[in-house]
Amino acid sequence: MKKKMSINIKRLLRFPIIWMLVGAVPIILLQVLFRSLAEPVEGIGSLFLTLMLGFFAILLYKLIMKYVAGRSTPELSKQHAGIEAVWGMLTGTMFIAVSAFIIVTMGGYSFQWANAADPGSVLMTSIETALGAAIIEELVFRGLMLQAIQKLGGSWIALAVTSLTFGAFHLGNPGATLWSALAITIEAGVLLGAAFLWRRNLWFAMGLHFAWNAVEALLGIPVSGLPAAGLFTVKVNGAALLTGGDFGLEGSIVPVIISLLIAIPMLIGAARNRVSLER
Template sequence: MTSIETALSTAIIEELVFRRLMLQSIQKLWGSWIALAVTSLTFGAFHLGNPGATLWSALAITLKAGVLLGAAFLWRRNLWFAMGLHFAWNALEDALGIPVSELPAAGLFTVKANGAAWLTGGDFGLDGSIVTVIVEIVIANPMLIGAAQKRP
C-alpha cells in the first residue's frame, strides 16, 4: 500500500469510527460538547497503541487532532470535510518524510527531530509537539465558534 493510500484509508476509517459512529451517537444522548470531549479523549487513547506513543503524545493527539477533527465535523456537519483535513495532515507529513504518529514516512526528506520531545514531538513525530497542539487548537477555535452559532 502506498503512503497516499495509507493516509486516505486511515482518514476514512478513523473518521467513520470517531466522528460518524461515536460522535453522532454520543451527541444524540448528551449533546455536542460532551460528544466532542469523549471522542477526542478516545481518539487520543486509540493512538497509545502506536510505536513510540507516550501519555503526552496521546494527550497531544486528543487536544489537537481529536478536537480539530471533531470541531470540523460539528462546524460543517460534513464527514467529508473532516476526512479531507485528516487526510491532508497525514499525507503532508508523509510526503515531507515526517513520521505520522511514529509510523515511518518515505517522503521527500529524511526527518529526524533534535531537541526537547515536548517541542519537537520526539520519536512520536510532529503529532506529539506542543507547537502543533497550539496551532491546531487555534485553527479549531473558529470552527468551534461556528458550530456553537449553528446550534438551534
C-alpha cells in the first residue's frame, strides 16, 4: 500500500504543472529572503548577496528538476555557458541601444550627463538589480513555466502563455497601463521566450535579460516603470507611444517593433532546430 502511494505521489509530482509550481514558489521565496538581507547593505556587499542569490536559485532549480520533475537540466549546461551568456548580453545591449537611438532621432529622448552621479555606485547598482531580476525571472518563466507548458501543449502555446503571464506580471509596476503590459508581453515575453527556444539554454536568455535591464538603468531610463538613477538625466518629449511615458522605454512602440525583428528569426531558427532533431 505504501509503495503504491509512493508511486502515485511521484507521478503527481512529475506532472509538469506540479513541478512548475513546486519549483517557482521556493525560488521566489528565496528572492524575497535575499532582498530583505540586501536592504541594509550597500556597494560590494549588496552585489555579493545578489551573486549568492543567483547561485542558490540555480542550485535549487537543478535540485527541483532532478528530484521532483525527474529530468536533467541541459538548459543550464556548463558547456558554452560563458559564450552563450556573452552573446545574450550583446543581443540585449544592441536591442536597447538601437531602440533608444531611434527614439532620440525621432525627438523623444535627449540625454545629459548627470554630474552628480557617482559612476562606480551607479554601475554597481545597475548590475546588482539587473542580475537578480534576470536570473530569477528566467528560471521561473522560461526554465519552469515555459518548459512545463511546452510539455503539455507544445512550443507555441507555451510561448503565448508565458508571454501573457510575463506582461501581466508587470501590471503592478509604477506607470503601468494595459498598453505597457501588452508591450512587455511582446518585447519581453516573446523575445525572451524565442531566445530560449532558439538556443535551448537559460544562459543566453539570462544574458539578454540582464544587459537589457542594466543598459536601461545606466542610461537613466525607468526599467519597467521603476526609476533608475543612471549616468544620464533623460528629458522626455512627445507622445507616450513613442517615449513610453512614465513606464520608460519598454512602453514605447519602438522596442516592440525591434523585438519582433529579432524574435521572428529566432523562432524560425528554433523551428528548424526542432525539425532537424526529429529527422
